[in-house]
């Protein structure tokens with residue numbers, strides 16, 4: 562493994578700034594190329610981050626051939642994640658890409674197979690896992706303070722006036738946002754998705770062209786039922802972007818508002834109409850290396866490339882979160898429950 566890792570970043574739009582900011586602070590990596598179909602976008606990032614040695618171009622393959630990087634960062638739009646990832650893997654690069662892994666399950670499977678064939682790391686940014694309080698909630702649940710988890714409910718209500726592509730895209734809430742939430746449900750439960758029934762609609766007063774609200778019921782492994790209710794056009798009483806969660810176990814319940822408010826009660830004594838409960842606090846844990854959103858995930862990925870370790874959001878695992886999104890969409894379109902493979 563070379564001491565300095567060479568990196569090409571593809572897609573120099575909004576998200577790329579966060580990636581380049583982190584890359585600047587990690588020792589031993591060098592951004593050798595910036596690619597965007599809009600050359601001006603690549604030029605802008607080159608100047609902004611003073612990447613004087615970086616090649617800029619509109620064509621990824623010619624930059625890969627000229628610079629022979631170890632890693633490709635894919636911050637482009639979802640429709641081109643497949644081409645960027647397949648081309649990078651074919652040239653022996655490791656790939657860290659923005660969510661969602663792919664724009665369809667067929668493309669996602671091709672990408673996962675290509676990574677396995679190339680024996681390279683391909684992982685996906687799921688930055689909302691790398692929030693300190695989320696990691697503490699996951700730890701709390703894994704310690705079985707409320708017993709065996711049976712039920713998860715979560716609400717996502719944000720009145721977001723993006724004014725851009727999301728206002729016009731189909732399944733904007735499920736495709737663009739719910740991937741974070743569904744991935745979080747897998748993270749919290751440690752379970753895999755088995756089936757989903759979903760209803761999507763566009764409520765009166767919506768400023769979106771297509772359905773911006775959805776309700777989904779998932780069956781997860783370990784006999785867990787997970788319900789999701791969400792809307793991107795709910796005015797007032799907004800939840801956090803991380804959602805409002807309730808977890809029910811066979812010995813108690815916990816709620817988390819996606820921010821600092823966490824409550825849990827476990828059974829202290831039974832035998833009467835209502836059991837007696839006692840409060841349990843969210844434990845303090847060492848989350849070193851597993852927080853900081855994008856920053857934490859990018860650092861972990863670089864560490865894994867150097868050491869041969871496996872990133873938490875490796876494609877073989879992350880594809881399960883994507884299957885929840887496409888399962889929900891298929892159910893909403895057909896009106897039937899869908900088995901998730």
Ligand SMILES: NC(=O)c1ccc[n+]([C@@H]2O[C@H](COP(=O)([O-])OP(=O)(O)OC[C@H]3O[C@@H](n4cnc5c(N)ncnc54)[C@H](O)[C@@H]3O)[C@@H](O)[C@H]2O)c1
Pocket residue numbers: 571572573574575576577596597598599602621636637638639641659660661686688737
């Ligand atoms: N993790 C998060 O919280 C989060 C938040 C926002 C967006 N995202 C994801 O980040 C990705 C980018 O989103 P964005 O908001 O930066 O979008 P954006 O539209 O601002 O930027 C995308 C860029 O990709 C470029 N591009 C398109 N096709 C390309 C190609 N073939 N090769 C190279 N560049 C190409 C576009 O010209 C554009 O500059 C998406 O996958 C999106 O879902 C993640």
